[in-house]
Amino acid sequence: MKRNIGFIGSGKMAEAIIGGIVSSDFTQPENIFASNRTIPKLLDLQVTYGIQVAESNIDIARKCDIVFLSVTPDKYPAVIDEIKDYVREDVIVVLIAAGQTIAMNVERFNKEELKMVKAMPNTPVLVGAGLTSISFNQFVTEAEQEEIKQLFESFGKAEIIDEELMDTASAVGGSSPAFVYMFIEALADAAVVNGMPRQQAYNIAAQAVLGSAKMVLDTAIHPGKLKDDVCSPGGSTIQSIASLEENGFRSAIIKAVQANVDKLTK
Ligand SMILES: NC(=O)C1=CN([C@@H]2O[C@H](COP(=O)(O)OP(=O)(O)OC[C@H]3O[C@@H](n4cnc5c(N)ncnc54)[C@H](O)[C@@H]3O)[C@@H](O)[C@H]2O)C=CC1
Numbered sequence: 721m722k723r724n725i726g727f728i729g730s731g732k733m734a735e736a737i738i739g740g741i742v743s744s745d746f747t748q749p750e751n752i753f754a755s756n757r758t759i760p761k762l763l764d765l766q767v768t769y770g771i772q773v774a775e776s777n778i779d780i781a782r783k784c785d786i787v788f789l790s791v792t793p794d795k796y797p798a799v800i801d802e803i804k805d806y807v808r809e810d811v812i813v814v815l816i817a818a819g820q821t822i823a824m825n826v827e828r829f830n831k832e833e834l835k836m837v838k839a840m841p842n843t844p845v846l847v848g849a850g851l852t853s854i855s856f857n858q859f860v861t862e863a864e865q866e867e868i869k870q871l872f873e874s875f876g877k878a879e880i881i882d883e884e885l886m887d888t889a890s891a892v893g894g895s896s897p898a899f900v901y902m903f904i905e906a907l908a909d910a911a912v913v914n915g916m917p918r919q920q921a922y923n924i925a926a927q928a929v930l931g932s933a934k935m936v937l938d939t940a941i942h943p944g945k946l947k948d949d950v951c952s953p954g955g956s957t958i959q960s961i962a963s964l965e966e967n968g969f970r971s972a973i974i975k976a977v978q979a980n981v982d983k984l985t986k
């Protein structure tokens with residue numbers, strides 16, 4: 721894989737993707753270029769992952785075949801305005817910003833046949849356990865779609881979805897790691913209340929979450945049935961379940977996802 725991959729905006733999510741690609745055999749670090757508003761962050765990335773520091777956003781546009789726009793959504797108009805006259809004719813632009821659509825950004829580039837991908841990754845891509853939801857416009861060829869899918873699959877799973885569902889995927893796949901970390905933290909806090917050392921509490925809570933997710937994915941058994949299997953009759957788990965229901969656990973999660981989707985769509 722000799723194509724150059726560029727990142728405009730090298731913050732948390734770009735670093736997770738760069739780390740994921742470098743740990744895979746998808747491409748070599750010398751084929752990855754990054755730009756950022758501030759230089760120290762880029763030098764850190766260069767030292768940690770061996771990638772190339774670009775001179776500017778325009779330098780990325782000139783050199784790269786696949787360009788990730790990994791700045792926050794509010795920066796998209798200015799960044800696109802800056803690079804639009806310099807992108808390669810055959811470039812594939814990858815949007816990862818929440819709430820940004822292919823249609824609105826093709827228009828910003830003012831290039832009707834621009835190849836564009838909307839992707840919604842999550843930070844676990846850094847450890848090869850990511851999930852990326854992906855949509856393409858009609859100008860991305862089948863071979864290119866396969867290449868982009870392989871890129872994201874090099875550090876996790878990829879789901880091709882209808883772009884209409886992208887804001888939902890953003891909440892349930894992109895943001896949800898934050899909710900899960902809160903859950904792990906809360907489990908561990910409760911363990912510490914009961915005298916468990918902090919690090920041991922994180923190890924136990926995190927492995928329980930990892931194993932539960934693996935059960936859902938590997939067995940395809942309904943999550944409700946898997947929950948029932950943990951609840952011994954008259955046992956302790958069902959007491960926790962009753963307490964969670966009383967405190968609106970499911971409803972809190974559903975409302976949290978809805979607040980997220982509403983922020984992206986309104
Ligand atoms: N953090 C996450 O878990 C996820 C984030 N995303 C998306 O990724 C994008 C970036 O998010 P984060 O990495 O969390 O934010 P961040 O704030 O960590 O990174 C943004 C980076 O862009 C740089 N930047 C700002 N203006 C710039 C410009 N004009 N030119 C070049 N670089 C510039 C900033 O210095 C910063 O390093 C957002 O659009 C977000 O919606 C998508 C999925 C998950």
Ligand SMILES: O=C(O)[C@@H]1CCC=N1
Pocket residue numbers: 818890894895
């Ligand atoms: O908080 C955000 O806006 C981004 C979108 C998905 C995860 N982080």
